[in-house]
Amino acid sequence: MRRWNGWGDENNHYPLRDAGLRHIQSLIGPGRVLPDATLAAVRQSVPASRLPDHPLVSKDPDKRIRHARGQSLPDWYAMRSGQFGLFPDGVAEPVSSEQVRALLAWAQGLGVQVIPYGGGTSVAGHITPQPSPQPVLTISLAQMNRLMALDEVSQIARFGAGTPGPLLEQQLAEKGYVLGHFPQSFELSTVGGWVASRSSGQQSIRYGRIEQLFAGGRIETFQGTLTIPTIPASSAGPDLREMFMGTEGRMGILTEVDVRVQRLPEHESFHVAFAPNWDSALRIVRELVQTKVSVSMLRLSNPEETRTHLLLGAEAWQARWLNTCTCSPAPACACKAASICRMASLTWAQLTQVSSVSIE
Ligand SMILES: Cc1cc2nc3c(=O)[nH]c(=O)nc-3n(C[C@H](O)[C@H](O)[C@H](O)COP(=O)(O)OP(=O)(O)OC[C@H]3O[C@@H](n4cnc5c(N)ncnc54)[C@H](O)[C@@H]3O)c2cc1C
Structure with a gap:
């Protein structure tokens, strides 16, 4: 419970x-x-x-x-x-x-x-x-948590607005699809809440923010029912989707949500690299974005956040990498984290070629 x-x-x-x-x-x-x-x-x-x-x-x-x-x-x-x-x-x-x-x-x-x-x-x-x-x-909306329809031609899925993240992805995965919206509150937050609060997910760089994923839906208001059709972007007047997103429930209650889904990726892997300093990390991230390298998530942590995450969340042997990795780029380092230390001295081009190093 x-x-x-x-x-x-x-x-x-x-x-x-x-x-x-x-x-x-x-x-x-x-x-x-x-x-x-x-x-x-x-x-x-x-x-x-x-x-x-x-x-x-x-x-x-x-x-x-x-x-x-x-x-x-x-x-x-x-x-x-x-x-x-x-x-x-x-x-x-x-x-x-x-x-x-x-x-x-x-x-x-x-x-x-x-x-x-x-x-x-x-x-x-x-x-x-x-x-x-x-x-x-x-x-x-907790009881309205089911996949109601999946249009595989248009790749649009309709969910009850109270469907929480894990249940939403589980129901889509059974059909071979993914929405790809992963806010850090994914475990408990719902698709209706994402729209109402104009949420952003950790992999939005690939799958899109909720603005790109929200295709339409049904809204119950004190004045009656408003149905937003799943038409593509149009040049004819304001877009009702834009007017509803981020209203935090003030315009009505979203009960059914249509979202644009994609086929499940064949392979997914997550990697970590340590940069020698903030400026080079910024440069790496900026160039990855500006040259449109196809990543689904790109997250840059400053030294304090990195240290805090590792000390709070990682196993002790992983956290020990901090002692070697924060010193400097160390091409000659022979420790377990040697490959990561070496990453720090790679250029961004090498970084994308090498496809970096996993923490496993
Ligand atoms: C640990 C943590 C991590 C978080 N990470 C992120 C993140 O990565 N990205 C991000 O964008 N946000 C994040 N948030 C904020 C929050 O999770 C988001 O705003 C989320 O979208 C809220 O969804 P919910 O289903 O929990 O909505 P609720 O918290 O229940 O409601 C949020 C607002 O939307 C309204 N609302 C909810 N459902 C509906 C509906 N069906 N129709 C109309 N109005 C509705 C509510 O009245 C309220 O105003 C985080 C929060 C926490 C606690």
Whole structure:
């Protein structure tokens, strides 16, 4: 089950490694562990719902807690300390566009505020209820998570807007296709949320940002249903897709999303190279982009980010490479990281020819 006060599934644990802890302490000092609020204590702080009954609306305190916050740093402080602030008065999890439309009509009739909810990974505070004399209803798209249609001629797939990244790619892979949208929140964020927040993925350099992938869809609004057809780019007037993307749910609830998909690549490999300094790294990356070398992801980390990632995420033997690789380009180095050290002295052309070195 998903954590109620943090990221990911309750069964997954990533204890902080000693090297990582020492590194953080060296940067920001020793710090102190704050007490964690319990779910039982937070439950006590959930006020009575101001909503009347509706068959699709749950007023269960646990549901309201789980939909009250996103995943920004302030959200984490709020959740871990138990100081949530406000909770939605109810949560609905419709299974169809028709149910979403019915909920919107009900909410409009009662003057209820509505918050669309995808994967709840927002870092912008838009899924958190604000103080209001009106009740707040959160509409989660979580139950609308299926591949609904795949047009293999046009390579356009239709998904329920609440489909999270892994489930979306799994359903496409079974048919031999890939969307290729991998924001770092991929595990929990949804295709509807990507469109509503104009998201960008780690492999967008090959597959395109969500602007290029969003082909059309169905939006339920207080004024009725808006269908955006999957026509190609047109010179006739403004593009409704552009007007909807990034609106964070203010224009309506996207219930079905059409996306442009591609055939699964036959082979994919990921490589890492260490550059001797920031300027040469910038030059390498700029030239790779400007000469249109066909990479799907190109990520440049500064020394601090590289060090932090390795110390927090890599195995100890991988992190030890830091000691050899950050010194300088070392063509004569005989250590395990020798090939990586040598990479640092390659030109960008050599870099692309050699196809670099994997961390495995
Ligand atoms: C660890 C982490 C890493 C992240 N990495 C990236 C990244 O690499 N790239 C990036 O762009 N962002 C990133 N984000 C931000 C966030 O994940 C994205 O904004 C994501 O697209 C939100 O999707 P979601 O499904 O979780 O939407 P939610 O958080 O549920 O909602 C986001 C906004 O969209 C609205 N909304 C959601 N679904 C719908 C819908 N179906 N119809 C209408 N409105 C809707 C909500 O009301 C809200 O305003 C990251 C966040 C975290 C916590």
